[in-house]
Amino acid sequence: MSEHNPETTPISITPHLRRLVPPALPVDDRSRMRMVMDSLVLHIHPSKVPVRTMSWTYTWGLGGLSAMLVTILAMTGVFLEMNYTPSPAQAYQDILRLRMDTWFGDLLRNIHHWSANLLVITAVLHLLRVFFTGSHRAPRELNWLLGVGMLLLVLAANFTGYLLPWDQLAFWAITVGTSILSYLPILGPLLSRLLLGGPEVGAATLLNFYALHISFIPLGIIILMSYHFWRVRKDGGLSQPRTLKETTPARIERVTTIPHLVRRELVFALVWLAIIVFWAMYVPAPLEGIANPEVSPNPAKAPWYFLGIQELLLHFHPLVGAILIPAVSLGALALLPYYDVTPHNVGIYFRSRRGRYLALLAVILALLLTPTWVLADEFMLDWSAWLPTWPSLVSNGIVPLALVLLGLIGLDELVKRLFAASLEERILFLFLFLFTALIVLTLVGILFRGPGMALVWPGSIPAHGL
Amino acid sequence: MQAYQSIENKSISRRDMLKLSWGALAGLVAVEVGGLALSYMKPRLAAGEFGSIITAGIVDEFPPGSVTQIPNGRFYLTRLEDGGFLAIYQRCTHLGCSVPWEQTANSFICPCHSSSFSADGTLLNPPAPRALDIFPVSIEDGQIKVDTARPVSREGFEIAQVVHP
Numbered sequence A: 001m002s003e004h005n006p007e008t009t010p011i012s013i014t015p016h017l018r019r020l021v022p023p024a025l026p027v028d029d030r031s032r033m034r035m036v037m038d039s040l041v042l043h044i045h046p047s048k049v050p051v052r053t054m055s056w057t058y059t060w061g062l063g064g065l066s067a068m069l070v071t072i073l074a075m076t077g078v079f080l081e082m083n084y085t086p087s088p089a090q091a092y093q094d095i096l097r098l099r100m101d102t103w104f105g106d107l108l109r110n111i112h113h114w115s116a117n118l119l120v121i122t123a124v125l126h127l128l129r130v131f132f133t134g135s136h137r138a139p140r141e142l143n144w145l146l147g148v149g150m151l152l153l154v155l156a157a158n159f160t161g162y163l164l165p166w167d168q169l170a171f172w173a174i175t176v177g178t179s180i181l182s183y184l185p186i187l188g189p190l191l192s193r194l195l196l197g198g199p200e201v202g203a204a205t206l207l208n209f210y211a212l213h214i215s216f217i218p219l220g221i222i223i224l225m226s227y228h229f230w231r232v233r234k235d236g237g238l239s240q241p242r243t244l245k246e247t248t249p250a251r252i253e254r255v256t257t258i259p260h261l262v263r264r265e266l267v268f269a270l271v272w273l274a275i276i277v278f279w280a281m282y283v284p285a286p287l288e289g290i291a292n293p294e295v296s297p298n299p300a301k302a303p304w305y306f307l308g309i310q311e312l313l314l315h316f317h318p319l320v321g322a323i324l325i326p327a328v329s330l331g332a333l334a335l336l337p338y339y340d341v342t343p344h345n346v347g348i349y350f351r352s353r354r355g356r357y358l359a360l361l362a363v364i365l366a367l368l369l370t371p372t373w374v375l376a377d378e379f380m381l382d383w384s385a386w387l388p389t390w391p392s393l394v395s396n397g398i399v400p401l402a403l404v405l406l407g408l409i410g411l412d413e414l415v416k417r418l419f420a421a422s423l424e425e426r427i428l429f430l431f432l433f434l435f436t437a438l439i440v441l442t443l444v445g446i447l448f449r450g451p452g453m454a455l456v457w458p459g460s461i462p463a464h465g466l
Numbered sequence B: 001m002q003a004y005q006s007i008e009n010k011s012i013s014r015r016d017m018l019k020l021s022w023g024a025l026a027g028l029v030a031v032e033v034g035g036l037a038l039s040y041m042k043p044r045l046a047a048g049e050f051g052s053i054i055t056a057g058i059v060d061e062f063p064p065g066s067v068t069q070i071p072n073g074r075f076y077l078t079r080l081e082d083g084g085f086l087a088i089y090q091r092c093t094h095l096g097c098s099v100p101w102e103q104t105a106n107s108f109i110c111p112c113h114s115s116s117f118s119a120d121g122t123l124l125n126p127p128a129p130r131a132l133d134i135f136p137v138s139i140e141d142g143q144i145k146v147d148t149a150r151p152v153s154r155e156g157f158e159i160a161q162v163v164h165p
Helices: A014-020 A029-038 A062-081 A091-100 A105-132 A141-163 A168-181 A187-196 A203-234 A257-282 A304-313 A318-334 A353-379 A392-419 A423-447 B002-010 B014-040
Strands: A048-050 A254-256 B053-058 B066-070 B075-079 B085-089 B107-109 B123-125 B137-140 B143-147
Touching: A029 A254, A029 A257, A048 A257, A062 A105, A062 A203, A062 A257, A091 A105, A105 A141, A105 A257, A105 A423, A141 A168, A141 A203, A141 A304, A141 A318, A168 A187, A168 A304, A168 A318, A187 A203, A254 A257, A304 A318, A304 A423, A318 A392, A353 A392, A353 A423, A392 A423, B053 B066, B075 B143, B085 B137
Parallel strands: none
Antiparallel strands: A048 A254, B053 B143, B066 B075, B075 B085, B137 B143
């Protein structure tokens, strides 16, 4: 060190200013890998990724899109909080003021609403992608459970948020939704009273739902999401896609995350951001008249993602249609990696060539049988009239359920004998059949149910918000 | 020596006993904290009009065979042909929608899933599982008082439910 007289040497600012300027992007592979490891955000990724997992037609970017939507919802949500009071006297007026008097208030609300709806779709599609590629199997079982947990939290976030505008749509959708809960034996009425903060939807409900929507649920989602990402790395990254012809896994070729993966993610995120903002600019989030506890709208429908369950309610006793069937389905979904345990075929869509045919068959059969059953049950079947002496739980609940189960077992036997399908292929078949049936029921609930919940042609129904 | 050893084989060690006690106490704490959280979230006392005793009017206002809506009480006051009163909670026993009285159809018809009920709340058409709930009615000095604090669930109509002036 040369001698500096501290009294005469001027203090230089330049080295400090230089630290503010971001470093030039690294151009050689080693520094690129180093940059990933040194960055808080980027080190979610490994420093090198397998080329084939970046394939667009493998993951479709659904997990990443879901994560981005959660971020958008959090950011728009925080701003929306500034203009909202969760009280029946003020909530509706706040939404009106947001739309008319606040700069970009309408846009903000629309982005929030449409991102929330899109998130339900991407989360489900992501679940389907993971299942179809066998990526739910060992060692990723825990990650699957985390994912199912997050799906439930996303639905809960959607449901709690739905009440907040306090319009007719919100009030009655939540009344119907929470009434479904009270059919749960013993616990149901207690849980319902706890959630509602009273015997029916009111001021306490709005406050409870608001607290859940801005605190409990986002915290849960953030915690589960972090755990989910960590587990992806721990489980060895994304599963490797394979073609049908590959018998042994190919040698894994990797490239540096910067620039290959990061570039793709950036473009993907920007494109989707543009789509969402443009959509939000032109399509308004629905808002009906202010909530009126005296008057139920006709028809009164749950939010669209619950209309499948509401449709089930029209065909089964509530205990069966709203509690038993959803609970068992959810259990079966969550525990999939524990009975679909074949270690092979991970990375191949639909397991095998036969699997692909079976998948197609399942979808077609469900598309044909579900509307047939809905129509038959609506116009021909009348269990309570045929079995008047039996309690409605049995005649309208257990009996039709038993018939449906027999039908499913029959289908399974058919597939086993006609196609010599393996266990994993049969599971795939049944899963797709039931999932398509749910989609059909949801569509029936959205488009074909009109006043009095009668079956009508779509188009004759007054505009119903999503 | 032998007696000491046989006690060692049959009983629990001091360390394990202490661990067990700590665990049991921790379990007790967890139950208490859980109870605390649940009590915190218990419904706050119902405020204001609905949930208290509502005066529907005087006896002579309601002709026999009429069904009158009392909006702020969320119920319909039915006066049967024999002059007795029933206060019928308008909340549908299916999924909670408000069921309006349709004069032309002479029944309550729920807009949500088309459950229907007769003037005394008896179930006519599913998917509702039972008759409409009622509120306790009392008549004091010709005034009809309805207690909307706790709806009474019933399977069907019974004469005992009717209140005569």
